Amino acid sequence: MELPERTLQILHFHEPQLEFGFKQATPHPKDGLFLYGPHGKNRKVRDIRIGVVGTNDGIKFFKAWAADLKKPIEVPPPGKTEKKDRLHLANFPGIAEAFGITFNEDEFATCSLDRKAIEDASLIVNLHEAVKKVVQLYVTRIRKYHENEERAIDVWALVVPELIFERCRPGAKRTGLPTLRGDFGKKQRQRSDLPLLGDLIDHTAEDIFDDAPDFHRQVKAGLLTLTPSQILRETTLAPHEFKNSAGYPIRRLQDRATVAWNLATGLYYKTQPAPPWKLADVRPGVCYVGLVYKNLPNDPNDHVCCAAQMFLSEGDGVVFRGANGPWKTADYEYHLQPPAAKDLIDKVLSTYKDKNGSPPKELFIHGQTSFNDDEWRAFEAAAPRGTNVVGVRIKSTRGETKLFRDGDYPVLRGTAMLLDDRNAYLWTTGYAPQLDTYIGPETPNPLFITVLRSKKEMPAIKTVLADIMGLTKINYNSCNFNDGLPVTVRFANMVGEVLTMRSARDAERQPFKFYI
Incomplete structure (x- = not known):
């Protein structure tokens, strides 16, 4: 028996339009922000309040990047094999010009963490315990700031050394590292494995086995009812400071203009009542x-x-x-x-x-x-x-x-x-x-x-x-x-x-x- 022919309909949807300042529309966020600003644009540039927590180097890297966000950043010239009209890239005009917000990087609320404390916590033999203690270094400092300081913070920038990214996530390979003894053994325990004499240990320590050993997830959860946050790797902010034996950055990153667009978009979204488009x-x-x-x-x-x-x-x-x-x-x-x-x-x-x-x-x-x-x-x-x-x-x-x-x-x-x-x-x-x-x-x-x-x-x-x-x-x-x-x-x-x-x-x- 012959089956009837079936005709499939092919159609095309035009690129959706986005609305920006002055009710102007364009499909590309960068075009709209460059030309018109965000759709909820203020009449004047608004200061945002930023807190930074990280090592002394991490705080320094973030402040330097923040200062650059206030300036124009051009896309790099095309390489020999690249097209000259790279339309997916766009010069960054500056955060005030594109988003209508600004800040004084010298007035950031800063909470400095000891790099050795992060290093030691990340080397605890039980991965659950290691991640939990690294997370607590960041979350505890932020919570203490909110308890003791009157100045409100719109967004916290958490600047993390590369060792956190490498060691504080599920399945992290720490082979060959000089691990340290913690409160629990190496085995990734279930609740039923915990000591019967529970009154001899801090009951809150049991909670480390209820969470996946993932720094990003645990930090976001720890700040969920407190404040928006932006997690940034030191190698993103200062790639020139982290090079391999051949003299090249250890990570391949997007061009600085694209990184600036993304970082500024996140800062605007997390500090303003309405999104940028x-x-x-x-x-x-x-x-x-x-x-x-x-x-x-x-x-x-x-x-x-x-x-x-x-x-x-x-x-x-x-x-x-x-x-x-x-x-x-x-x-x-x-x-x-x-x-x-x-x-x-x-x-x-x-x-x-x-x-x-x-x-x-x-x-x-x-x-x-x-x-x-x-x-x-x-x-x-x-x-x-x-x-x-x-x-x-x-x-x-x-x-x-x-x-x-x-x-x-x-x-x-x-x-x-x-x-x-x-x-x-x-x-x-x-x-x-x-x-x-x-x-x-x-x-x-x-x-x-x-x-x-x-x-x-x-x-x-x-x-x-x-x-x-x-x-x-x-x-x-x-x-x-x-x-x-x-x-x-x-x-x-x-x-x-x-x-x-x-x-x-x-x-x-x-x-x-x-x-x-």
Whole structure:
């Protein structure tokens, strides 16, 4: 029997526009900031209050970089094999000129750490204990500052020596290093392994085995209810100070102008009430939620932490912590039980109503797995009658589907292949005409998008794809043209990893800027 021919529809979405100062729009964050400034621009340049914690050298490196941020920084001249019109690069005009903020680097609140104390803590034989004690060196100094000083800090810059990056993360290789004895033995213990005479040790020390031995995650969790933070490696700030035997920097970095754009974007986002840009021409009354699931480390019941990341049309986000529970039902499937599902969406909708005065018209729930019947009914029950709830699955692909332009060239970013009215491939990476390049290491792979369920009418697949394209442009941790994933799932793993830390378990609702 002959099967009927099937025609696949190929279409292209134009690059989403971003809004900047004076309600001007352009697709590239750097262009918009250079020409118009941030969309919530103040009438005059605003001073921000920065705290710095690190070694004496780290503080010196950050102050030097901060002074450079106040000046123009040009991209380096092209090399012999590079194109002269490198449109993905842009000169940095200075933080006041692009973002409307400034600072006095001589007035930074500084907390100096002893490098030997960091070195010794990082060499403790038990990795959990080593990471915890290094984290405490930073978090304790910041907390003491807030307890004893009246001057408020908008953002803390945590400058870390390279040894922290090398030694204080899961699976760190410390072979050959002269490890030191700590309070616990070398074995990475479970709670059941701890000494029976618990009153002979500090009970809080037991908590070190409840957290993954990861400096970044533990520091973010420790500051989650206190202040936004920016973690910077000394080798990023002063690459010329760290060279190999051949005289080259030990790390390959982006050009200084690009580093300046990214650092300034993070400082602005974490110190201002509104992000530096927002999506233009977004439908009113739309709310996007990304579901986050992460296994709790060292949990005897194999429980999972769940959370929801809410993003509105202006781009900023809020993270809501849900209940811990047995949400993992298969290798790659997570499903909330109805009470937990309803409670999580209740939190999202309540905050949306507080911000906007009424519930959203549309609530898009983005996940990387499907939704079962009980879970979905709970989502619908949480939403008021006038809110349409739509479930969308967003999955990365690994090369099983390829599309080429003119037979040999990378496909245009924004190309979509519609399979039917609910399923489509969407290339969120690819050749960008405005940049005249494709920034990527291999042939671009698409996202596989499925509109799974809807409370009322099913939205058009083209509308869902256009929304996802827009959500790839609101990563405020950098100043890139776009990401490959929408923000609703781009940071899901990072947010989940922070929330599983024991010190984060009181964070019920926090701005997204605290997590990145």
